[in-house]
Amino acid sequence: MEMRNVCHSVFLLLAALTSFTGAVEVKYAQLGETATIRPPGDGGLSKCYVYWQLKGKDPHTNPLAWRNPLGGMGVSSDDQWKGRLSLSGDSLIIKDVQETDFQTIVFERTCGFETSLTEHKLLKLTVSVNPSSPLLPGDTLSLSCSAETLQGHKGPEIHWLNPSGETIEKGPQPLTLKVTSQDSGQWICVCEKENTSKVSVTVLDLSPAPLHPQYTSKSWPLTVPCSLSANIAWQQIKEKDVQEVHWHFVPESGLSQRLFSLSLEDPPTWKADQNSELRPVPDPKKGNLSLTRSRGSEEDQGDYVCTMRFKNGVSLNRTVHVEVLQITSSLGTEFISGQQLNLTCSIGHPTPSDLQLKWVPPEQSSLSSLAPDRHLGHFTIPQVGTGDGGKWRCELWRSDTLLTSAEITLKIESRLSSWMLVVICSVTVIVILLLILSFILYRRRQQRRTHLGRRFCKCKTPKPKGFYRT
Numbered sequence: 001m002e003m004r005n006v007c008h009s010v011f012l013l014l015a016a017l018t019s020f021t022g023a024v025e026v027k028y029a030q031l032g033e034t035a036t037i038r039p040p041g042d043g044g045l046s047k048c049y050v051y052w053q054l055k056g057k058d059p060h061t062n063p064l065a066w067r068n069p070l071g072g073m074g075v076s077s078d079d080q081w082k083g084r085l086s087l088s089g090d091s092l093i094i095k096d097v098q099e100t101d102f103q104t105i106v107f108e109r110t111c112g113f114e115t116s117l118t119e120h121k122l123l124k125l126t127v128s129v130n131p132s133s134p135l136l137p138g139d140t141l142s143l144s145c146s147a148e149t150l151q152g153h154k155g156p157e158i159h160w161l162n163p164s165g166e167t168i169e170k171g172p173q174p175l176t177l178k179v180t181s182q183d184s185g186q187w188i189c190v191c192e193k194e195n196t197s198k199v200s201v202t203v204l205d206l207s208p209a210p211l212h213p214q215y216t217s218k219s220w221p222l223t224v225p226c227s228l229s230a231n232i233a234w235q236q237i238k239e240k241d242v243q244e245v246h247w248h249f250v251p252e253s254g255l256s257q258r259l260f261s262l263s264l265e266d267p268p269t270w271k272a273d274q275n276s277e278l279r280p281v282p283d284p285k286k287g288n289l290s291l292t293r294s295r296g297s298e299e300d301q302g303d304y305v306c307t308m309r310f311k312n313g314v315s316l317n318r319t320v321h322v323e324v325l326q327i328t329s330s331l332g333t334e335f336i337s338g339q340q341l342n343l344t345c346s347i348g349h350p351t352p353s354d355l356q357l358k359w360v361p362p363e364q365s366s367l368s369s370l371a372p373d374r375h376l377g378h379f380t381i382p383q384v385g386t387g388d389g390g391k392w393r394c395e396l397w398r399s400d401t402l403l404t405s406a407e408i409t410l411k412i413e414s415r416l417s418s419w420m421l422v423v424i425c426s427v428t429v430i431v432i433l434l435l436i437l438s439f440i441l442y443r444r445r446q447q448r449r450t451h452l453g454r455r456f457c458k459c460k461t462p463k464p465k466g467f468y469r470t
């Protein structure tokens with residue numbers, strides 16, 4: 001052992017004179033994180049003796065870590081290092097970096113008669129987020145990432161990557177910004193390219209409102225979506241002093257009315273402010289604040305505003321526009337065949353150009369195979385037949401997505417049968433009139449006959465005058 005140490009010391013001296021260039025490799029590490037210190041030319045050199053040791057100490061006496069060509073290896077079991085050191089190849093891995101670890105560590109590699117030394121300086125990287133609690137959109141966030149600098153060296157190149165992976169700033173630290181919900185997530189401080197450090201930022205917000213209106217009809221369900229952003233718990237909202245959560249409805253023409261408000265006790269429950277057919281999704285604590293209805297109605301058309309107001313005055317809201325598809329018939333739903341029928345399908349104003357309307361006439365209708373202007377809002381049938389009766393459907397599409405469909409059921413009476421009805425009625429009336437007439441005539445004749453008979457009787461068989469006298 002003595003002999004080997006002496007030998008090594010000699011090699012070390014020789015090597016120090018030849019190989020050691022004096023350059024110090026810098027490694028940045030954050031307190032509590034893991035630091036991996038890579039020596040030059042790591043990998044494929046297992047036929048060497050390797051030692052990691054603090055600068056100024058004998059590399060071969062209780063080193064931090066060592067390895068020999070026979071596969072033996074070991075790490076220091078000093079209290080300061082216990083359980084935190086390991087070797088991966090020739091790289092030294094320090095787990096849970098402590099304040100006392102920021103020192104210069106020497107790497108020594110001896111391959112045959114050749115020994116090389118490198119110095120590695122562990123420098124402290126400090127990352128902080130202020131405030132560390134969840135934020136509301138518009139709040140100011142301060143992110144700081146700074147590193148110790150080695151005397152005589154310039155500071156490391158530091159920049160931030162936002163949660164979308166975009167480089168934010170290379171300039172001076174700290175980085176301050178007014179947050180939006182897009183800033184919620186993992187921020188990464190990149191120090192000298194390879195040293196990265198992650199911090200998480202939470203911005204409480206509502207999910208984005210849908211880009212397009214929600215479409216419904218009398219035969220289609222309706223959902224008015226509003227929910228907390230993903231990964232936001234109701235508890236976080238409460239801790240931020242939420243004051244009010246409510247739904248307002250602004251009809252196309254009319255005044256805004258409050259539909260529902262959330263009472264904020266535990267568990268939160270919805271209270272209806274208006275008689276509305278809409279129903280809030282149960283269990284708002286799960287973050288789904290949407291309203292639903294099994295079937296739409298024309299009165300549903302308008303803007304729905306979901307609002308969340310906090311004590312500090314910040315108010316988050318999302319507006320969902322709802323459109324109702326309707327079919328109207330120029331003749332109503334029950335009429336007689338042979339007339340001109342105009343069917344109109346619309347959302348109350350011209351259909352946006354990215355939407356298509358599609359008519360689906362009843363199956364038995366002669367128009368189901370040939371519908372000239374199926375894609376237009378108007379459908380004109382010059383002479384409607386009884387076969388056109390039944391369920392007409394009008395569908396609203398955005399490219400390959402069916403948005404909603406409306407239906408109307410037409411009852412069409414045959415013109416013939418109605419004429420026949422008219423004829424039968426008229427004939428009946430005429431027959432009755434004739435009967436009455438003949439009855440009257442008959443009575444007249446009867447009366448005339450008795451009158452005549454009486455007269456005839458007077459002259460032909462006069463009553464004996466003596467009859468009264470006796």
Ligand SMILES: *[C@@H]1O[C@H](CO)[C@@H](O)[C@H](O)[C@H]1NC(C)=O
Nearest residue numbers: 223225227281288289290292
């Ligand atoms: C909220 O509930 C509605 C209706 O049940 C559902 O359609 C919607 O997907 C839910 N939203 C979220 C974010 O879970």
Ligand SMILES: *[C@@H]1O[C@H](CO)[C@@H](O)[C@H](O)[C@H]1NC(C)=O
Nearest residue numbers: 330331340341342343378380
């Ligand atoms: C149907 O529409 C056409 C033109 O689109 C119009 O000339 C006609 O008067 C309409 N008929 C009825 C019954 O509304």
